[in-house]
Amino acid sequence: MTDTSLAARGVALDLLRDVLRKSVPFDDAFDAHPELAALQPRDRGFVRLLVATVLRRLGQIDEMIQASLAKPGLPKAAIHDMLRLGTAQLVFLNTPAHAAVDTAVELAAARNAAPYKGLINAVLRRIGREGAEMAARQDAGRLNTPDWLWLSWRSAYGTARTRGIVEAHLHEAPLDITVKSDPEGWAERLGATLLPTGSLRRPTGGSVTELPGFEDGEWWIQDLAASLPAKLFGDLARKRVFDLCAAPGGKTAQLVVRGARVTAIDRSARRLERVTENLKRLRLEADVLAADATTWEPEEPADAVLLDAPCSATGAIRRHPDILRVKTPDDIAKLARAQSRLLARSVELVKPGGTLIYCTCSIQPEEGEVQIARLLEQDKRMERWPVTADELGGLSEPINEVGEVRSLPGMLADLGGIDGFFVARLRRRQG
Ligand SMILES: C[S@@+](CC[C@H](N)C(=O)[O-])C[C@H]1O[C@@H](n2cnc3c(N)ncnc32)[C@H](O)[C@@H]1O
Structure with missing residues (x-):
């Protein structure tokens, strides 16, 4: 992995933590990240797309990770986020499997998580092989929608319209x-x-x-x-x-x-x-x-x-x-x-x-x-x-x-x- 792509994935990891665990709005976290300015415009675009894809597809991604762990129970938060970034690349962003897996493993080494390299490697290799098929079987719209929002929309607009809403969320707006x-x-x-x-x-x-x-x-x-x-x-x-x-x-x-x-x-x-x-x-x-x-x-x-x-x-x-x-x-x-x-x-x-x-x-x-x-x-x-x-x-x-x-x-x-x-x-x- 080049230094810039390692840096870009490191920034993506930080942004995911800020949004998911500190409830910082993504745009604010993005604008405030100290290492973002040093990235090439192309890498900045990649970071944005990668984090947005994890957030858009989080329910699907987490289900795939759960299904691919050898033992039940999720790993600690930062490792979980590394798996999420890897899965988004493998299943939704068409990153070649070897690149997505290798970069996730190197990121683990760079972030003092070397003991987890084996786990990351095994889970992502499996998702690389089976992820597309898993995604095809998933109810994507429902899985990616938190329960409270699903229930509030279903009670306001009925099931058919709610389906329309959650399916539309799978795609970026023009x-x-x-x-x-x-x-x-x-x-x-x-x-x-x-x-x-x-x-x-x-x-x-x-x-x-x-x-x-x-x-x-x-x-x-x-x-x-x-x-x-x-x-x-x-x-x-x-x-x-x-x-x-x-x-x-x-x-x-x-x-x-x-x-x-x-x-x-x-x-x-x-x-x-x-x-x-x-x-x-x-x-x-x-x-x-x-x-x-x-x-x-x-x-x-x-x-x-x-x-x-x-x-x-x-x-x-x-x-x-x-x-x-x-x-x-x-x-x-x-x-x-x-x-x-x-x-x-x-x-x-x-x-x-x-x-x-x-x-x-x-x-x-x-x-x-x-x-x-x-x-x-x-x-x-x-x-x-x-x-x-x-x-x-x-x-x-x-x-x-x-x-x-x-x-x-x-x-x-x-x-x-x-x-x-x-x-x-x-x-x-x-x-
Ligand atoms: C939805 S945004 C407005 C978007 C804007 N009308 C446009 O079309 O670009 C809501 C705005 O309301 C402002 N705001 C919130 N509470 C306010 C208040 N009590 N008085 C004036 N502005 C307020 C926020 O700072 C925010 O900029």
Whole structure:
């Protein structure tokens, strides 16, 4: 094994420990790893793919490891992680068997685990021989999904839709792009597909910043589902809009492009820097303000308010498989309480006759449908303004019976799928 590939696998081992045992979100662990900067871009890409594959396929991988151990009982955590990295390469990343096994054994030697070299060698050789057949017999979607999430989705959406969700999680999401203007022209220049809602779609891979139009600020990365809320305000020309949870600013940019005068608020000054940077690259202008939206007092209410609330992000598992491992039912309850406080405050920040859009990239009903049902029951100043399929380029599948957008991974499969998202559009009654 070359020094760089040993270093890359060592970094992957550390990242797996950070996510699985310290519940650090993968992107944060990745950005913070001290040895990552020294790796070649290709090795960095490999580390990302390798760890993401283990997280995406953890249930399957662990079942294969269990079945391949000579004695029952798992080895200690670091050895288990070395086996996981080896198995992901052997079964899901098409690494030649000798390379995957040898590198795992060398990693063990480099990490003071030489006594385990024999065990690692034996288990991975067996998985190299039998892994593909084992994988073909597994119920992949179910095995890779923690029980609490499986049960929550099955009770909210039924078994067939839950199957669609968990099967979609097995694959990485495509790269979606929102353009400032001329979607047809940019689709051609970027070699992308133009989706019915106006977003562009490309397969993932390659360097985004080297694509035409990036430097000139003609477009930004934004999932198809995430692009929907800002499109649902109706005419925004010269309207005053509060974007209450704005960072990193994808929706802020959309609102500005649509002609609104936007105040972009976020309580994280660090994340707000991303909004400022993104707006600068896109040559767009908004007032950017670090404040807590639950206590912020503007001079007057706005014509429209966007509340893209902090959430568990269980709708974005295709892009962030670590969510399967780091989120807990307690997180959902805590986030739901914060969302409900933000929602109550948002009502006060919108003028009578104005529009409030609430959205989250979660597929937990507690962070979506339940929030809106409770608000409408408690606050008679607000009413629903249902979303229609023609506002989504004719897509009716992600609209529920009361006119909320409820997208689920697994929907729009013929277009390449969509992240899970919830969007409710409300109006504050006059008077
Ligand atoms: C889902 S993200 C927003 C994504 C953003 N709207 C976009 O499209 O790029 C949620 C944001 O809410 C911010 N946030 C959480 N609690 C907040 C609060 N009480 N007031 C303002 N911002 C808050 C977080 O810092 C985070 O940046």
